[in-house]
Amino acid sequence: MLLAVLELIGIAAFAASGAVAAVRARLDVFGVIVLGLTTALGGGIVRDVLLDVHPPAALMSWPYLAVAGVTGLVVFWFHPTVAKLWRAVLLLDAIGLGLFVTAGTTTALKLGVPPYAACLIGMTTGIGGGALRDVLLREIPLVLRREIYAVAALCGAVVVVLGDHFRLPAVPVALLASALIVGLRLVAMWRRWNAPVARDVDGGKLDG
Amino acid sequence: MLLAVLELIGIAAFAASGAVAAVRARLDVFGVIVLGLTTALGGGIVRDVLLDVHPPAALMSWPYLAVAGVTGLVVFWFHPTVAKLWRAVLLLDAIGLGLFVTAGTTTALKLGVPPYAACLIGMTTGIGGGALRDVLLREIPLVLRREIYAVAALCGAVVVVLGDHFRLPAVPVALLASALIVGLRLVAMWRRWNAPVARDVDGGKLDG
Amino acid sequence: MLLAVLELIGIAAFAASGAVAAVRARLDVFGVIVLGLTTALGGGIVRDVLLDVHPPAALMSWPYLAVAGVTGLVVFWFHPTVAKLWRAVLLLDAIGLGLFVTAGTTTALKLGVPPYAACLIGMTTGIGGGALRDVLLREIPLVLRREIYAVAALCGAVVVVLGDHFRLPAVPVALLASALIVGLRLVAMWRRWNAPVARDVDGGKLDG
Incomplete structure (x- = not known):
């Protein structure tokens, strides 16, 4: 129940982020809808493929679509x-990330995946949809360009795993984990935190 | 039998579309062949992964390759x-799309997937190979840029599902569905049908 | 045992290739690490999804990460x-390619996949991580641009399959196959071997 609600809100947030990005790239109305769907459902489909859930839930359940x-x-x-x-x-991407990482990690734990792998699968669930959106629009994915992105996802996944380990009530833990991820991303955007960038590199093209 | 023939023709059409796109991108002979293979087999591999067919049929059957x-x-x-x-x-992309959507939807229905999900899996089968081709050549995929693309795929998939529901003979239904998809795409290209595009958006880069 | 060691060296080589490419693209430290992980683990995850190994080994085993x-x-x-x-x-990409193709083909054969499909899955294992790296950095993948890339991978996979067929000792065969792939790539780079490129094509953009 909680999972389903978190996922639906996350789907709306990611669909909106994909649709806004598509509008900005001047796609037409069908392109906007298709990119919204891909961004919203991509992460969950990747998670289900990794966890051997066939066919993926996102394709079986009409409310998602x-x-x-x-x-x-x-x-x-x-x-x-x-x-x-x-x-x-x-x-919107931050909200989607927070909810999808939380829902993905919880799903993986429920299916008996060890905590270590559950964190990775949760992170993949959260990062997948947005990465697909950026690749389809020929952007380098946010997760590679923004310092506090993979780290925020990891922190949230760890909170879910710890909550599960200590048998804390699931709902508050899920809300805390989601809020932590969204909060870290927002603070990172607001403060323009910078991670070190390599210097003195000639930026030539990869070729061979 | 029908499925196999439809798929082989679809594979040839998609392979040709990938190879022509690769030639236009000035790739060498091996790049042309690899991109042809990827375009032709990508959609079917994605379908088999979603439907839990392991290893994917495209990798097990030498005629496809x-x-x-x-x-x-x-x-x-x-x-x-x-x-x-x-x-x-x-x-060529239109022909491949028509045949792959039809074959993918039929395969999904045969494996007991509900009609709703069978449409989505059929569409993914048809759209996957071409999207992969365009991403690898750094183009925004056709499905995002052309108005009547996802819609044409959806119409064809629905025809297959209706035919299955009313127990109509499979061969004419498959041919009708394929022809409908190809026809919709050709008419859309010929008439340059335009879907509405969002106006008054500053086209700046996504960044943050 | 041999497989595990080959895979770990291949992972280090691919991680380094992804990280160097990320540094050259001026990504920050987290982007460099994430792209290194994606390049290193991507091919193995794709292989496990194709072979129905769930969850993929790369997500279950902390030494890989x-x-x-x-x-x-x-x-x-x-x-x-x-x-x-x-x-x-x-x-580094050549070394990763050699080790991953060898390990991927061996894994597929062990799981009872026919030789023909084992070659394809081995090639996909080797090519997948690097292709993901290039797509994420908006490069056309090396496998499409370099003449002796898919061919080198195919030669190595065939050596593994032949060694398995004739029941030759696994370790020397694996080393030979890996060395063959790396050698072919290095000679191709050194001699700047050129495959024919199509001429007289107007290089206009794909559109429609």
Whole structure:
């Protein structure tokens, strides 16, 4: 129940982030909806493939598709309001990341995956959809460009695993983990935290 | 039997679309063959992974690989004729899309997947190979840029599902569904149908 | 045992190739580590998904992750030495390719996959990580641009299959196959072997 609600909100957030990115890339209405669907459902499909859930839940359950599709349509409709706020993609992406990492880690633990692997699968669930969105629009994925992205996902996954280990109540732990991830991303954006970048590299193209 | 023939023709069409795109991107002969193979086999492999068919049929059956490889080689050989026709990629892509959506939806229904999910898996089968081709050549995938692409795939998948539901003979239904998809794509290209595009968006880069 | 050692060395080589490419693309320290992990673990995860090994070994075994992560960190630290040598990416990629194709083909044969499909799965294992690295950095993958890449992988896979067929001792065969792949790639780079490229093609963009 909790998982289902978290996932639906996460799906709406990721669908909106994909749709806003698609509007900004000047795709038409169908492209906006397809990219919203891909961003919203991609992470969960990857998780189910890794966990041997066949066919993936995202393809078997119409509410997932309906929420993602309607969200894409709403974004397209109200784009003059939504799309000008270019930070909207980042904010929605942060919310989707938080909810998907939490839901993915919880799902993996329920299926008996060891804690270590559950963290990795949870992170993959959260990162997958956004990475797909960026690759399809020919952007280098956020997870590679933003310092506090993989780290935020990891922190949230660890909170879920610790909560499960100490048998803490699931709902507060899930909310805490999601809030931690979203909070870390927002603070990182707000403070423009910078991680070290390698210097003195000639930026030539990879070739051979 | 019908499925196998449809798939082989679809593989040849997608292999040719990938090979022509590779020739246009000035890849060498091996790059042309590899991209042809990837375009032709990618959608079917994704379908089999989603449907828990292991190892994927495309990797177990040499005729698939032979048809795709020979097609790539033929395209490379006759490129001065083939590649100048830049609409050839689009035409071949439309044929591959039609046949793969039909074959993918039929396969999913045979394996007992509910109609709703069978449509989605059929669409993924058809869209997957071409999307992979475009991402590897750093293009935004056709499915995101062309209005009547996902919609055409959906219409064809629905025809297959309806035919299965009403127990209509499989061969004419499959041919009708494939022809519908190809026809919709061709008419869309010919009439340059336009779907609405969001206006008044500053096209700045996604960053954060 | 042999497989595990080959895979760990291959993981280090691919992680280093991903990390060097990330440093050259001016990603920050976390981006460098994430791209190193993706390059190192991507091929093995794809292989396990194709072979129905759930969850993939790369997510269940901490040494894989530790080796890949530490390698990425070391590359970032010593980047002024490592990254100037832009051929380092190519050399490390060749070593990773050789070891992964060998390990992937051997794993597939052990799981009872027919020789034909084992070659394809071995090649996919070797090519997958590097292709993911290049797509994430918006490069056209090496396998499409370098003449002797898929061919080298195929030769190594065939050696493994022949060795298995004639029941030759596994260790020397694996070393020979890996050395053959690396050798073919190095000679191709050194001699700048060129495969034919299609001429007289107008290089316009794919559109429709």
